[in-house]
Amino acid sequence: MIKLNTHYADLKESYLFYNIAQKTKAYLEENPDQHLYRMGIGDVSLPLCGAVIEALREAVEDQGKKESFHGYMPECGAPVLRQTVAEYYGKRGVTISDQEVFVSSGASDELGDILDLFCPESNALVIEPAYPAYVDANIMEGRKIIHLASSKENGFLPEPDENLKADLIYLCSPNNPTGAVFSREQLQKWVDYANQKGAIILFDAAYEAFIEEPDLPHSIFELDGARTCAIEICSLSKTAGFTGTRLGYTIIPKELERGGLNINSMWVRNRTTKTNGVSYILQKGGAAVFTPRGQQEVRANIQVYKKNAAVLMEALDQCGIWYCGGKNAPYIWMQCPKGMGSWEFFDYLLREIQVVGTPGEGFGACGEGYFRFSTFGSPEDTKEAARRLCTLLGGK
Amino acid sequence: MIKLNTHYADLKESYLFYNIAQKTKAYLEENPDQHLYRMGIGDVSLPLCGAVIEALREAVEDQGKKESFHGYMPECGAPVLRQTVAEYYGKRGVTISDQEVFVSSGASDELGDILDLFCPESNALVIEPAYPAYVDANIMEGRKIIHLASSKENGFLPEPDENLKADLIYLCSPNNPTGAVFSREQLQKWVDYANQKGAIILFDAAYEAFIEEPDLPHSIFELDGARTCAIEICSLSKTAGFTGTRLGYTIIPKELERGGLNINSMWVRNRTTKTNGVSYILQKGGAAVFTPRGQQEVRANIQVYKKNAAVLMEALDQCGIWYCGGKNAPYIWMQCPKGMGSWEFFDYLLREIQVVGTPGEGFGACGEGYFRFSTFGSPEDTKEAARRLCTLLGGK
Structure with a gap:
């Protein structure tokens, strides 16, 4: 049986x-x-913005005409959207190549799917309070969870603990649920810790667009050394009201390797095997978010x-x-x-x-x-x- | 590390x-x-049909206005689409409840995701020639593959082999790549075998809309006993030209259980943890496929x-x-x-x-x-x- x-x-x-x-x-x-x-x-409660609606309208019309119809999309994302996201990082001083950008159906889907890359015997460190799915998705794989409690005393932004042998580290900044945001110095400590231990950080940047203080990092890739220890998972859900429309993107640097396996290449293999890409309509709509x-x-x-x-x-x-x-x-x-x-x-x-x-x-x-x-x-x-x-x- | x-x-x-x-x-x-x-x-090469385009247009306009805007969709699918698909089965004489229909981003995504329900130590039987992702997605989980070769002699529609201790069984009918379709008698043998062995059939029905001979089964649930041994994975990709638009649905009967675990409930838990539902726009477009x-x-x-x-x-x-x-x-x-x-x-x-x-x-x-x-x-x-x-x- x-x-x-x-x-x-x-x-x-x-x-x-x-x-x-x-x-x-x-x-x-x-x-x-x-x-x-x-x-x-x-x-969210506000409707999609005008630029997105116009792009979605065009995309729908494209799908209704033979000469502009799009069938299967590239599994890792439409080249134009991958390039657009890479440029969005570039404007912020972070160099990312289009081949490091993967279009997703949203951060929630991606946070579930991406665990496929890691051995169930490796543990996952979750700073609590945390989005419940971080823990549940790992329990479903039988992965041991290290619960790292944060508190009012450390502003709900704990430092890495040298005694913890963490493998996969969830960081969410700006944080859900606490709204706390890691400073550059605080985040650098986690990056250094991950590089030192050979851990991988899953950096959930779903709320980066809400940062208003200029010195706070929007992306973990603003920090030295992040390209050898981090995956960044992003979403248009809160940035552009896509909770019910669905689109996100994930950054996996080409340098990210463990035990001789390249994680960017593994994710290409995963996507080309387990998906047929994200809807043309949604990708065209999402690309409009990045226009002026x-x-x-x-x-x-x-x-x-x-x-x-x-x-x-x-x-x-x-x-x-x-x-x-x-x-x-x-x-x-x-x-x-x-x-x-x-x-x-x-x-x-x-x-x-x-x-x-x-x-x-x-x-x-x-x-x-x-x-x-x-x-x-x-x-x-x-x-x-x-x-x-x-x-x-x-x-x- | x-x-x-x-x-x-x-x-x-x-x-x-x-x-x-x-x-x-x-x-x-x-x-x-x-x-x-x-x-x-x-x-596919033909554009989306008029009914779908009109529904997609409406859905885009809905997302642009506050009073009709849709945020997070129910993780298992919009109730109206789940009900619509259940009625589509009903018209064919197959009784399915809306709670047994799960809306997906397409069969390819679903075939990858659904393996999460099964223990990696269980094996997977793949009738070859087969869609390569059946094999690759299981290799990625370390699952043992039983390759069952079919041939011209059996019309590329082999019977179950009593000596094979198969756990997860992939059946694709109409078949990709051979185009062969199981008769009711042939498919009944697989259903009976699965029930006898406690195996689960993943029935890939992506091409059901192409069946023209009246006696051939479109759904495995037309067969006696399938509700206790089968999951059916369907797609609008070929039925309605959704290869680049993306939408599918999966049928998991409430009766389907193994070792005291109910698979329909497990999938609800999976979807509510690992997704935030499928795009409102795509679900509204997809529902139009089922109108007259x-x-x-x-x-x-x-x-x-x-x-x-x-x-x-x-x-x-x-x-x-x-x-x-x-x-x-x-x-x-x-x-x-x-x-x-x-x-x-x-x-x-x-x-x-x-x-x-x-x-x-x-x-x-x-x-x-x-x-x-x-x-x-x-x-x-x-x-x-x-x-x-x-x-x-x-x-x-």
Whole structure:
């Protein structure tokens, strides 16, 4: 008889966002007239920008005419998009070749698929609190997880621990859920550690477009030595509102090798075997994000979310509540008041002021006592949620 | 130091279609004025049909307006598309629930991803000649392959062998590359074998829409007992010209379990962890394939390819060359003339009549001496290629 992947049995039964959905659904069934202020799941609310819509329209028309129709796309990405992304890095002073750019269906898909490159016997270090899929995807492969707890004391940005023998290292900066961003000095320590130990860093840069302080690194490849130890996984989901449209890209330097195997070449082999490329329509739409008009428009949308963050931060400041994030990231990570547990605080906000956030405990045990707000909601809802928070939590 | 997946080193260096591309590129560099008649890779040539284009247009406009914008899609597929696919099966007399339909980015992606459900220690039986990715994706996981050679003698449709202890069984019908289609009786034997052995069949139904003989099964779920032993992987690539647009669906019955693990539930867990769903735009476009207008239009396109098949079959008949496929499948599988090897015949056709096909040996050792033609080219090119073939191979 066939044996299934029994590691699935090691997963916890249900999933953070599923639990939130169930709780809010139950609340709405009991209180059908209530409007909820949804700042839980990190989904965007603004539509795609004009430059992207125009490119998508053109792409659809291309697919309807014989002379412009596109069949199978190159498995690693359309050459024009790979080149465009490489130039986007170039403008930031980071030299990347088009052959180091792989187009993906988004960071979530890629974070799952890319684990195929690594031996299940190697471990994975996850800095917690963390996006739950980092842990779950590795449990599914039977990979040992090293949980590295971060805390308020280190600003949720821990340093590498010389005693940990980490193999695969997840770094997410700007961070989901804490909104904390590694400085160059902090990130350099991780790069040096990875090179010294022969580890590989999976750098999740999904929120890089939200960085506004000029000295903070957007890409791990801004750091010396990253080309021999890092893979960077990027997404247009938050940069350009592609959560439901789906497109991302991954950077794998040509120098990245371990044990005589070249990781860039392995990923080419993986993609040419296990995919037939990403939709022509989506790649044409995604390329428009990197045009001058596209950049201007997506930055304008990001500013809307940043104003949401400012409104929430002001409310928390007024209440004297500790938080991090918000400034260079679309997430705010606050300490629950009065020693409340994070699910307790979730229920409290839902019941008292109809505000939905994400309990910190869902991102790992050390997230207990903290709470995440997403700033992707509508300005109107965010303002009202901030006002209600302020009243509830005793702000001025 | 991290250990990479060393099974990648067990893969052959290069890939069938890559080799063909290199050889044709070299030929064109030497003969820049020659037109090539490309019947190698199975890529479609007709644009998307009107019903799909209209739905894609609407979907793009939806994404550009706040009130109709779609963010994250449900990971297992849009409910309306899952329901639509279930009804498509229902019309054919096969009862499938919407919860058994999973929307994918296409069969190629899904065939790679779905291996995650199975223990690497279980083996995979591949009937050869076969789509090379079946074998390669399993080699990447270190899974033992049982190569079951088929032959002209059994019509390239072998029966299960009682002595083989197969765990995972790949069946592709209509077959790529041979174009052969299992009869109900033949397929029932495989279903019974899988249930008896506790094996799982991965049924690749990418070409089901090309079946024209009424008694041949389109879905493995037309057979008794398939719900306890089979997963069906489908694609709109060939049905509706989605090779470069990307959309597919997978059927996993609720009853499918092994060793106390439910495979439908495992796949839900996989998708909710490792993806954020398939693009709203593509799902809306794909759903249009199943409308009455969409069905009429995609069937009209398929008829164009079927006429290509008829033209090629007539040429081969005139030359007295043995072949199978073509009637219920978009591929024709011919025996190379004069005892030629399949790469030898490839070079011969390219050099003498500028026709590009696919050498049978690329689909497994037992494909040596055979050659695949795809019927997805333009009618004009196909007619001219058939004429040249006829002249070269001594037809009337």
